[in-house]
Amino acid sequence: MNGSNSIFKPVRMVLLFNFLAFILMYFYGSENSLNVLLLGLAVIFTIGILYHIIKVYDWGDEYLFLIASMLCSIGILMIYRLDPDYGIRQIKWFGLGTAVFFLTFIFLGKTKFWSSKPMIYAYPLISIFLFSVTLIFGQRIGGAKNWIEIFGINVQPWEIIKLLYVFYAGLFFSNRELIYLPTVNLKGKAIKINSIFLFSLISYVHLGFLVLQREWGGAVLLFLIFFSFLYAFDNHRSFLFVNGVFALVGGFVGYLLLDHIQVRIWTWIDPWSDMAGKGYQITQSLFAIGAGGFFGTGIGLGNPEIIPEVHTDFIFSAICEEMGIFGGVAVVLLYFLLVYRGIKISLRIDNIFYKAASFGITAIFGFQTFIIIGGVIKLVPLTGITLPFISYGGSSLISTFLALGALQAVSMKNSFSASKVVEADE
Amino acid sequence: MSENKKMLKIFVFISILFITVICYLSYFEIFLKEEVVNNSYNKRMWITSSDRLRGSIMDRNGEVLAYSTFNNDSSQTRIYPYDELYCHVIGYNSNIYGNSFLESKFQKELTGDMATNKLLDIKNLILGNEIRGNDLVLTINHDLQTKALELLEENSGAIVALDPNTGEILSMVSNPGFDPHSDYIESNWSSISTDDNSNLMSRAIQGTYPPGSIFKIITSTAAIESGLDEYIADDQGSVTIDGKIYSNAGNEKYGIIDLGKAFSVSSNVYFASLAIELGSENLLQCALDYGFNKPIDFDLNVKKSEFSTKAFTDTDLASTGIGQGITMVTPLHMALVASAVANDGIVMEPYLVSAVMASDGTQITKKSREKLFDVIDKNSADILKKMMIDTVETGTGKKAAITGITVAGKTGTAQNEKSDSEGKDHAWFVGFAPADDPQIAVAVFLEYSGSSGGNAAAPIAGDLMEFYLK
Numbered sequence: 001m002n003g004s005n006s007i008f009k010p011v012r013m014v015l016l017f018n019f020l021a022f023i024l025m026y027f028y029g030s031e032n033s034l035n036v037l038l039l040g041l042a043v044i045f046t047i048g049i050l051y052h053i054i055k056v057y058d059w060g061d062e063y064l065f066l067i068a069s070m071l072c073s074i075g076i077l078m079i080y081r082l083d084p085d086y087g088i089r090q091i092k093w094f095g096l097g098t099a100v101f102f103l104t105f106i107f108l109g110k111t112k113f114w115s116s117k118p119m120i121y122a123y124p125l126i127s128i129f130l131f132s133v134t135l136i137f138g139q140r141i142g143g144a145k146n147w148i149e150i151f152g153i154n155v156q157p158w159e160i161i162k163l164l165y166v167f168y169a170g171l172f173f174s175n176r177e178l179i180y181l182p183t184v185n186l187k188g189k190a191i192k193i194n195s196i197f198l199f200s201l202i203s204y205v206h207l208g209f210l211v212l213q214r215e216w217g218g219a220v221l222l223f224l225i226f227f228s229f230l231y232a233f234d235n236h237r238s239f240l241f242v243n244g245v246f247a248l249v250g251g252f253v254g255y256l257l258l259d260h261i262q263v264r265i266w267t268w269i270d271p272w273s274d275m276a277g278k279g280y281q282i283t284q285s286l287f288a289i290g291a292g293g294f295f296g297t298g299i300g301l302g303n304p305e306i307i308p309e310v311h312t313d314f315i316f317s318a319i320c321e322e323m324g325i326f327g328g329v330a331v332v333l334l335y336f337l338l339v340y341r342g343i344k345i346s347l348r349i350d351n352i353f354y355k356a357a358s359f360g361i362t363a364i365f366g367f368q369t370f371i372i373i374g375g376v377i378k379l380v381p382l383t384g385i386t387l388p389f390i391s392y393g394g395s396s397l398i399s400t401f402l403a404l405g406a407l408q409a410v411s412m413k414n415s416f417s418a419s420k421v422v423e424a425d426e
Numbered sequence: 427m428s429e430n431k432k433m434l435k436i437f438v439f440i441s442i443l444f445i446t447v448i449c450y451l452s453y454f455e456i457f458l459k460e461e462v463v464n465n466s467y468n469k470r471m472w473i474t475s476s477d478r479l480r481g482s483i484m485d486r487n488g489e490v491l492a493y494s495t496f497n498n499d500s501s502q503t504r505i506y507p508y509d510e511l512y513c514h515v516i517g518y519n520s521n522i523y524g525n526s527f528l529e530s531k532f533q534k535e536l537t538g539d540m541a542t543n544k545l546l547d548i549k550n551l552i553l554g555n556e557i558r559g560n561d562l563v564l565t566i567n568h569d570l571q572t573k574a575l576e577l578l579e580e581n582s583g584a585i586v587a588l589d590p591n592t593g594e595i596l597s598m599v600s601n602p603g604f605d606p607h608s609d610y611i612e613s614n615w616s617s618i619s620t621d622d623n624s625n626l627m628s629r630a631i632q633g634t635y636p637p638g639s640i641f642k643i644i645t646s647t648a649a650i651e652s653g654l655d656e657y658i659a660d661d662q663g664s665v666t667i668d669g670k671i672y673s674n675a676g677n678e679k680y681g682i683i684d685l686g687k688a689f690s691v692s693s694n695v696y697f698a699s700l701a702i703e704l705g706s707e708n709l710l711q712c713a714l715d716y717g718f719n720k721p722i723d724f725d726l727n728v729k730k731s732e733f734s735t736k737a738f739t740d741t742d743l744a745s746t747g748i749g750q751g752i753t754m755v756t757p758l759h760m761a762l763v764a765s766a767v768a769n770d771g772i773v774m775e776p777y778l779v780s781a782v783m784a785s786d787g788t789q790i791t792k793k794s795r796e797k798l799f800d801v802i803d804k805n806s807a808d809i810l811k812k813m814m815i816d817t818v819e820t821g822t823g824k825k826a827a828i829t830g831i832t833v834a835g836k837t838g839t840a841q842n843e844k845s846d847s848e849g850k851d852h853a854w855f856v857g858f859a860p861a862d863d864p865q866i867a868v869a870v871f872l873e874y875s876g877s878s879g880g881n882a883a884a885p886i887a888g889d890l891m892e893f894y895l896k
Contacts, residue, residue, distance in 0.1 A: 231432055231435075231436065232429055232432040232433045233429055233432075235428075272465075275465075283465070286454075286462050287462065287463065287465070287467075287468040287469070287470060288470075289451075289454065289455075289459075290454070290455075290459040290462045290468075291463060291468075291470050293459075303469070303470050306469055306470070320451070325451050325452065325455050328451055329451060332444050332447055333444075335444065336441065336444050339437065339440055339444075340437070343433060343434070343436075343437040347433060347434070352429075355429065355433075359436075363440070366440035366443070366444075367440070367443075370440070370443040370444065370447065373447050374443070374446075374447060374450075377447065377454065379447060
């Protein structure tokens with residue numbers, strides 16, 4: 001490849017960005033400045049070394065990790081700028097995240113455990129268990145009851161559940177013909193129930209738990225993933241249509257019955273009439289984006305700290321304020337590249353389990369990004385969900401890296417099968 | 427593989443979503459941003475300036491009228507040493523309710539959010555000086571402003587005084603006012619913002635009122651310009667036009683009078699007949715020349731004075747000619763009308779801020795004198811001036827006279843716009859002095875005064891001009 005001889009190799013750009021970002025953070029912070037410089041060196045080495053391992057040992061797609069690292073670097077810089085303590089913690093989470101990525105990749109790459117048939121029972125059961133624990137022991141933070149405290153650390157089980165759901169879907173679609181459903185006797189006729197009903201049932205159970213937790217962003221995301229699976233891996237168009245209608249009716253009934261949903265719709269349509277109250281978050285977010293203009297105020301020169309929950313859900317508004325619309329568009333393009341690489345991986349692999357799992361993970365990245373970015377810029381109603389790789393928070397970052405590890409593992413199987421083909425040709 | 431095709435479609439779908447995000451962001455930036463950012467709830471409007479001390483505001487002699495100090499938590503407090511005195515000139519500056527008047531119009535200059543300040547900030551940082559915004563130097567004469575508010579006493583109304591040669595506003599007060607300090611604004615917002623007295627509004631520039639007889643300056647101008655200055659009428663105390671009776675104040679009869687006499691005694695009979703003679707075309711043209719229905723360029727927003735452009739009946743015309751129609755004016759505009767006569771027919775653009783000064787003493791912008799309206803020629807102005815001198819010497823405006831100084835003026839008593847309610851009239855006086863070399867032009871407006879312009883407004887104008895000239 002010609003590009004490999006260029007000094008502008010993507011990995012160097014990512015490392016250079018980090019180098020500059022950490023120098024900036026060194027001058028920005030106050031007491032733990034030296035600390036941040038050391039952590040910065042660690043981040044640069046981690047990204048550099050892990051990238052080269054992936055490349056040298058041919059561990060599949062070399063860009064996945066690079067794109068994720070770039071997004072994380074932007075996130076770390078922004079979070080550190082908002083609050084140096086959070087920034088330091090995010091750097092540590094990033095370190096742990098890369099470790100999780102590495103281990104997930106090794107574990108899933110070397111074992112067939114995650115695609116073994118018994119897991120088709122295990123995934124939904126673990127999910128339902130985690131959901132129940134959240135409902136019973138959960139803490140309500142910001143309206144949604146989606147956190148549980150384990151050893152003093154707040155964990156969001158849903159971040160793991162969405163991956164289990166995707167793996168379950170993979171197993172389901174790769175083993176459909178083996179799934180036995182009892183026949184129903186209707187007027188003497190034996191009717192065989194299509195297994196897709198079982199998949200739908202499990203999906204709606206997940207959805208039900210999310211609604212109970214008032215995790216609206218999660219519910220929308222899960223439905224979009226479910227719908228994408230139905231569309232791509234099932235041929236019953238009418239069933240797809242019925243589910244679509246079902247969702248619309250469900251959404252409408254939810255709107256009529258639930259105050260929470262009404263508020264979200266109304267603050268989307270007109271946040272300006274209640275700027276001090278319910279429209280506060282979204283209007284503050286729009287003020288921030290407007291303040292930045294095309295090129296931004298410059299990092300550290302804006303006032304994104306006014307926006308509520310700016311570390312997590314509203315991090316994109318902070319990026320737009322200080323790095324400008326161009327910065328925001330660049331971030332969106334990074335996610336586009338990530339989704340592009342992901343789809344490419346799932347297109348290439350033949351094994352249906354891997355295909356569905358990698359497709360599901362990619363769809364999570366894509367839809368989750370759209371739901372939150374579209375929400376904070378008032379393109380769609382705002383539902384709280386984290387921005388993958390960028391938002392502050394351990395649960396989110398760890399689970400996203402777990403998903404990325406899985407995607408990487410699939411991409412390696414891909415390159416193995418590809419190289420086998422090449423060998424066979426020779 | 428059909429799955430691959432369908433997965434590709436999902437990919438295309440996600441790509442479309444992303445492109446929509448990008449397009450919407452650009453659309454927001456180009457089309458929606460302006461309105462959003464200028465929203466008064468946008469804390470950035472004042473937060474951006476928090477590390478830079480907000481600039482001070484001084485009168486023409488360096489008297490400090492508003493300044494800021496840092497608090498311990500690096501927030502700022504705005505201090506107005508004269509409390510209400512400048513509430514309708516400088517306005518308020520609150521972290522919650524935004525700002526008004528000059529505090530709002532010169533927000534950028536005061537906060538130092540300008541390109542020139544960025545360099546200065548760096549210089550001050552290196553030199554260890556305080557980083558601050560720019561100061562405003564006003565045309566206001568603090569002593570005259572104090573005197574004006576004193577003279578207004580408890581009356582609701584406004585006084586505008588300006589230099590007719592330059593357009594500099596010397597004083598501008600409006601009653602009732604409010605304490606502009608932010609702690610007062612913030613704790614009393616709901617009462618002051620909804621108060622029936624409209625304390626937040628400047629009656630000098632944001633309120634329009636019927637002008638009454640001071641409008642006869644415009645009717646007279648139209649007569650002079652259309653060659654009707656020799657018009658004679660027999661004033662028998664009242665005249666009936668299309669069934670509507672127009673009578674003089676106190677039903678005085680003046681007999682056969684010419685324009686000068688009719689002007690100084692403010693004969694409604696004469697001017698109602700004159701207006702009919704003039705026709706609506708001439709009157710409208712003259713009103714437009716004086717700046718009716720036109721925006722007035724000023725450092726603050728001024729409401730347009732209104733002169734009807736609809737078809738006039740004879741009674742409309744007669745009423746308008748004596749200032750009792752649907753014509754509505756701002757006190758600032760009436761001071762400009764007086765200044766037109768004082769300044770040989772030329773109205774200079776009024777202004778409040780003479781210079782914006784950077785913290786190192788350099789001048790960033792300086793206001794230059796500009797012509798606003800070219801109303802009449804010197805000849806016509808001289809005729810009008812003579813009529814206005816007579817008014818103060820022998821006519822309705824006697825109480826505005828100053829010993830040793832020739833004063834020119836016109837009184838007005840306007841039926842209030844609420845038609846019959848309580849029948850309390852507005853009292854007006856516009857004029858200037860000294861008549862041979864005008865230094866000051868004033869408009870005094872007393873809302874629902876209940877008294878006549880000659881009795882209530884003229885003495886205030888006289889005292890104010892005397893105070894300024896002596």
